Amino acid sequence: MPPFDDVCVLVPTYNEAETIGGVVAEFRDAGFDDVLVVDGGSEDDTPAVAEAEGARVVYQSGSGKGQAVREAVREHVDRDYILMLDGDATYSVDDADNMLDPLIAGDAEHVIGNRFADLREGAMTGFNQFGNRLINKGFALVHGETFADILSGYRAFTRESFLKMTLSADGFGIETEMAVECAKRNIQTTVVPITYYPRPSGSDTNLRPVRDGGIIFLELYRRAKTNNPLFYFGSLGVLSTVSGLVIAAYVLVEWITRNISHEVMAVVSGFGIIVGVQLLMFGVLADLVLTLHRDTLQKIDEEAGSE
The missing domain is CATH 1.10.287 (Helix Hairpins)
Known part of the structure; x- marks a missing residue:
């Protein structure tokens, strides 16, 4: 994979010391020279591990993934393209080319990685799979677009298109908000297949399915006020x-x-x-x-x- 001089790899983190080192090293070795890790006040060694592997580490002023992404893009990113992923080693650099190609070719402004295209065993519980598919169907019904996997954390987008969006979610609702904004503002969006891996043993998830799922459903419905x-x-x-x-x-x-x-x-x-x-x-x-x-x-x- 050739180096991408116009790409910033954005990784929001919170207590990801077990996995963030491998994630940063993987992307650095693949030729990405700007890996930006945004730490949300981790209680472990996440920032130190990321920095030791060559990442640029910043500390968010607030809390939550959504706030971290907004602050990072607006204040710490100056490159044209952003590749965003979680720091839990569930996404692979092998899919980076597929994610970025539509942007660089000018065929899309926002790319969503579809985890269900290659969902590895143990990567997602049956309950979470059901919830994800239900939310995707709800999104298609309310907003009239089928993006296959609106909750995917693997995204690629132009900085310009991101700045067009009106985003306010502080937590995991950021992916839902971005999908709604793409549909609302006619941001050219492409879905590409990716592989979704199970979290390594010893790495705990920050996701709370019932609570976060409820927040996402409410966000979908609230956003329908102006889009549908x-x-x-x-x-x-x-x-x-x-x-x-x-x-x-x-x-x-x-x-x-x-x-x-x-x-x-x-x-x-x-x-x-x-x-x-x-x-x-x-x-x-x-x-x-x-x-x-x-x-x-x-x-x-x-x-x-x-x-």
Whole structure:
């Protein structure tokens, strides 16, 4: 593999002393002269091990993977291309060429490594596989794009495209946010197959599947507000309308069969139905405005390109 003078290898870390040395050495030996390790306050020797292998080590001012990535790209990276991966030795330098080629060729601005293309035995529990596939299906439904593996930590992207994104997640939600921003801002995105390896023995994961999975689902839904308002407001509208109808049916049955009136519940039912219908209407209008906005931006881009 030839050296990549315009590439920064970005590795956010927290307590990765068992694996970070091998990761840095692997990429340095492959010709990457700028390996940037961002440490999130590790309680072990992660920074020292990384530095000893030739990495450039910086300490993030906040906490969480998302904050580390944002701060690193904006303040510590000056190269055109960024190859981002975790420091747990689950990703290989052998896939670096496939990740970077679309960027260097100008065919993409953001590349996602699909772990499911070659998922090695023991690399991911059955529960995590189910959760990942569920989140990917949810992303495709809400945001209208199929990126195969939006939670992959192996990414390659141009610094310019990253700076276009509006990112706020501090933790593992950063990958989800980046995928949503790619879909929202029409950032040219390519998915390539990679190999995903199990973590070496003695290396503990910082991921908490249930907690982090819940955060990711909430992030997907929250981001639908501006990228797919019909789904966002429509789903709330359907929930409110259905709840109102269920309460109304109960009130009607009670009045017919037992001659019992539930005035308060009837008011709540009517309120739920009215709010639900209004939310549905608002979702349709918001989706129309978003479509017109995107069409206008596309025409502006076409006119600018023809000049």
